[in-house]
Amino acid sequence: MHWLVEPGFWSNPVVRTALVLGAVVAVVSAVVGVVVVVRGQSFAGHALTDVAMAGGAGASLVGASPLVGFLLAGIVGGGSIEAAGAERVRDRDVATGVVLGAAAGLTALFLYFVSSSTSATGSTQSVLFGSVFTVSPSVVPLSVVVAVVTLVTLLGVRRPLLLSSLSPELAAARGVRPRVMGLTFVLVLAASVALSALVIGAILSTALLVGPASAALRVARGLVGATLGAIVAGVAAVELGIVLSYDSFYWNAAHRSVPVSACVVAVVLVEVAGSTAWSRWRRGRG
Amino acid sequence: MGCEPLTGGRRELVHVHDLEVSLGGRTVLTGVDFRIAEGEFVGLIGTNGSGKTTLLRSILGLQATAAGEVVVAGREGRRGGPVGYVPQRVAFDHDVPVRVADFVALGVDGTRLGLARRGRGVHERVEEVLASLELGGLAARRIGALSGGEQQRVLMAHALASRPRLLLLDEPLANLDLPRVHETIALLDRVRRAEGVAVVLSAHEIGPLVPVMDRVVYIAQGRVACGTTAEVVRPEVLSALYGHHVDVLNVHGRVVVVEGEPGDPGAHPEVVVR
Amino acid sequence: MFEPFMANAWLAGTLVAVVSGAVGLFVVLRHSAFAAHAIPNGAFAGAAGATLVGTSPLLGLVVFAVGSALGVAALGRRRNDVVTALALVTMLALGAALLAASGAYEPAIDALLFGEVLGVSRGEVVALALLVVGAGVVLALVFRPLLYASLSEEVAAARGAAVRAIDATFLVLVAVTAALAVPVVGALLTFALTVGPPAAARMLARRPGRALALAAALSLACVWAAIASAYLSGWPIGFFVGAYAAGEYVVARAASSWREGRARP
Ligand SMILES: Nc1ncnc2c1ncn2[C@@H]1O[C@H](COP(=O)(O)OP(=O)(O)OP(=O)(O)O)[C@@H](O)[C@H]1O
Numbered sequence A: 001m002h003w004l005v006e007p008g009f010w011s012n013p014v015v016r017t018a019l020v021l022g023a024v025v026a027v028v029s030a031v032v033g034v035v036v037v038v039r040g041q042s043f044a045g046h047a048l049t050d051v052a053m054a055g056g057a058g059a060s061l062v063g064a065s066p067l068v069g070f071l072l073a074g075i076v077g078g079g080s081i082e083a084a085g086a087e088r089v090r091d092r093d094v095a096t097g098v099v100l101g102a103a104a105g106l107t108a109l110f111l112y113f114v115s116s117s118t119s120a121t122g123s124t125q126s127v128l129f130g131s132v133f134t135v136s137p138s139v140v141p142l143s144v145v146v147a148v149v150t151l152v153t154l155l156g157v158r159r160p161l162l163l164s165s166l167s168p169e170l171a172a173a174r175g176v177r178p179r180v181m182g183l184t185f186v187l188v189l190a191a192s193v194a195l196s197a198l199v200i201g202a203i204l205s206t207a208l209l210v211g212p213a214s215a216a217l218r219v220a221r222g223l224v225g226a227t228l229g230a231i232v233a234g235v236a237a238v239e240l241g242i243v244l245s246y247d248s249f250y251w252n253a254a255h256r257s258v259p260v261s262a263c264v265v266a267v268v269l270v271e272v273a274g275s276t277a278w279s280r281w282r283r284g285r286g
Numbered sequence B: 001m002g003c004e005p006l007t008g009g010r011r012e013l014v015h016v017h018d019l020e021v022s023l024g025g026r027t028v029l030t031g032v033d034f035r036i037a038e039g040e041f042v043g044l045i046g047t048n049g050s051g052k053t054t055l056l057r058s059i060l061g062l063q064a065t066a067a068g069e070v071v072v073a074g075r076e077g078r079r080g081g082p083v084g085y086v087p088q089r090v091a092f093d094h095d096v097p098v099r100v101a102d103f104v105a106l107g108v109d110g111t112r113l114g115l116a117r118r119g120r121g122v123h124e125r126v127e128e129v130l131a132s133l134e135l136g137g138l139a140a141r142r143i144g145a146l147s148g149g150e151q152q153r154v155l156m157a158h159a160l161a162s163r164p165r166l167l168l169l170d171e172p173l174a175n176l177d178l179p180r181v182h183e184t185i186a187l188l189d190r191v192r193r194a195e196g197v198a199v200v201l202s203a204h205e206i207g208p209l210v211p212v213m214d215r216v217v218y219i220a221q222g223r224v225a226c227g228t229t230a231e232v233v234r235p236e237v238l239s240a241l242y243g244h245h246v247d248v249l250n251v252h253g254r255v256v257v258v259e260g261e262p263g264d265p266g267a268h269p270e271v272v273v274r
Numbered sequence C: 001m002f003e004p005f006m007a008n009a010w011l012a013g014t015l016v017a018v019v020s021g022a023v024g025l026f027v028v029l030r031h032s033a034f035a036a037h038a039i040p041n042g043a044f045a046g047a048a049g050a051t052l053v054g055t056s057p058l059l060g061l062v063v064f065a066v067g068s069a070l071g072v073a074a075l076g077r078r079r080n081d082v083v084t085a086l087a088l089v090t091m092l093a094l095g096a097a098l099l100a101a102s103g104a105y106e107p108a109i110d111a112l113l114f115g116e117v118l119g120v121s122r123g124e125v126v127a128l129a130l131l132v133v134g135a136g137v138v139l140a141l142v143f144r145p146l147l148y149a150s151l152s153e154e155v156a157a158a159r160g161a162a163v164r165a166i167d168a169t170f171l172v173l174v175a176v177t178a179a180l181a182v183p184v185v186g187a188l189l190t191f192a193l194t195v196g197p198p199a200a201a202r203m204l205a206r207r208p209g210r211a212l213a214l215a216a217a218l219s220l221a222c223v224w225a226a227i228a229s230a231y232l233s234g235w236p237i238g239f240f241v242g243a244y245a246a247g248e249y250v251v252a253r254a255a256s257s258w259r260e261g262r263a264r265p
């Protein structure tokens, strides 16, 4: 393995926390991401990252755990997106955009307070672009709990959820309540965004959400296959991204490492490009 | 076999030659050949998914074709000819800030660059078209806040506004009440007689069209066949086309196409005629 | 707040507001909110890159924003949410990596993301004005076909409107708007300005021309109020832009449902 990682990788506790947390987060993002892509809700997913960003900034202002901030903000923001967009489906993107804009404004305010009330620097960087290397190990149990609850909830509602994605009216006629379904899903989405915000930063968590899922959906046939593929792709992206970022410290003389988030996004992009090429090639043959 | 215009003396307006169209890797239309002359009224029929919309879009130049050619008014395969189009459906946003009159005016000058003010001519034309479809009362309403049938008639006004030489209408009667169906057909008939406009109209309910329709173009299994109205609107032809027994009845001077059991003609006259 | 050193801020804010409102109306009509969100992020990466190389940030902004816009346009009809989302995070990640590589000072990053109205220089105001005039001329030229294609691409294309070219022109307009607005209100808030006030105008106006004027006016009100509030409180301008834009939308929505409720007794 020495050709792969630079010295001290395995013995480093920070790295070990990062690898465990990264895997948990990648699994949740992948599973939720498949539903997001199938429902065509990438924009809502992305908007929640900006909302989570406001929560992260707020948490660092009051000194709370960032995960709690991400979660609370996601719940409030997700609820307002759902409430604003529920009546007029065609206007959903505008409602989402307005919530997103307000959240970005709040982030600006909180970060301003953080930087003017404390002497800490780098809060913008850590909230927006995150760094799994700075997460304290004490967050791991809570994130595992959130991850399990999220996955169980999603599994429980998957059938009515898919029906209501295909046709809200049809689902309503079958007794599924679309607003309840929409709200449940937005909360699941918020939890998953909160988790991935921990690892690659709020603003980039969209990559982990839709990237592995869309890559897997291009290659796999059924939904189950796509979900499994997305899990593999997501975990690979996070772990490989962590390795790359760790190694990059040794690549240049100045020892300026490439941020983990940028490395993860790069791996995700390679996966998406690869799956696109593969599906083109297969279609060209068949 | 009926794919040439009846009215020999008139100028040819549309020539579809050996057209083939594939969608999503499947051949939807193949070997399509027909001509339409000025002033003709042509009905386009076929089952759901047979390719009516695809054929109309090909004539408009909106659909990439795999083979063959389409010539409209002497120009080949180009959009923006003297053609008015009523699509099968348009989903306008509920609160789009555009009134019915604004939309109909865009039918006249919507492709023009620049902010030059609309001349009197445009406003008069809009009023005239809206009046002819009895839509004058809706002129100042927002377009997204109309009912389905109202929207369909506004789309027709929009298509007529530019004084096209060819009108392509994709199921324009589908959302209309019975009196409106007959009024609309009568209006189209007047327009084509007065201005020599060729009308191609797709429909599932062809009974009301029989009095004005010159010819029928029908699509089945990706191929197109044509015939005069008298040739096609007969039980044996329509039954073969729909793969289902169909009867053609004459009720109070109106033609009604009804579904019937084989050997039991007219057992289910479910269609109520005014 | 009308001291000489604020003059550039007011001028730049006014220019940015008018263009964002006008272009934003079409963002709303065309359901392009996501693209309009992605393009400023491309501009952010451009500014970060310019910081690294040491060239003018405005150049980086324009080049990257227009590049992102043309990329989105090239995806064309098959443009979809997933691709937009991935393009967006790519640009952000690139921006973050470039800033990390250049060792940029944190306030500079904050200014790019959340805006810094006081940072606008006289020279930049002149450049902004030129871009605004250019964008205005283009918008006036394509106004009618753009409106037509925004209502129904199918119908406009059938009448011969060059819908692909119109779409590309529109996205380049969004890009120019982003390049203008990012230094003033920031990459993350530019979007708030192109969606909130125009969405409010769309609900309140009945005619296209009036909707355009109202969108520009509401956007102007939003930016002016934000500059004044930022000056008085000392808080970042981005917060006020986001808050006022959302506020206009909420009020307009309440007004339009009230009006509809009255119209149908
Ligand atoms: N984008 C597409 N990709 C693949 N197949 C398509 C696409 N659009 C239409 N089709 C298929 O092409 C066929 C023809 O469709 P078309 O819309 O022309 O039918 P139609 O005769 O107008 O039907 P209807 O009466 O329901 O309006 C259908 O089988 C349809 O499923």
Ligand SMILES: [Mg+2]
Residues within 6 Å of the ligand: B052, B053, B054, B088, B170
């Ligand atoms: Mg059809």
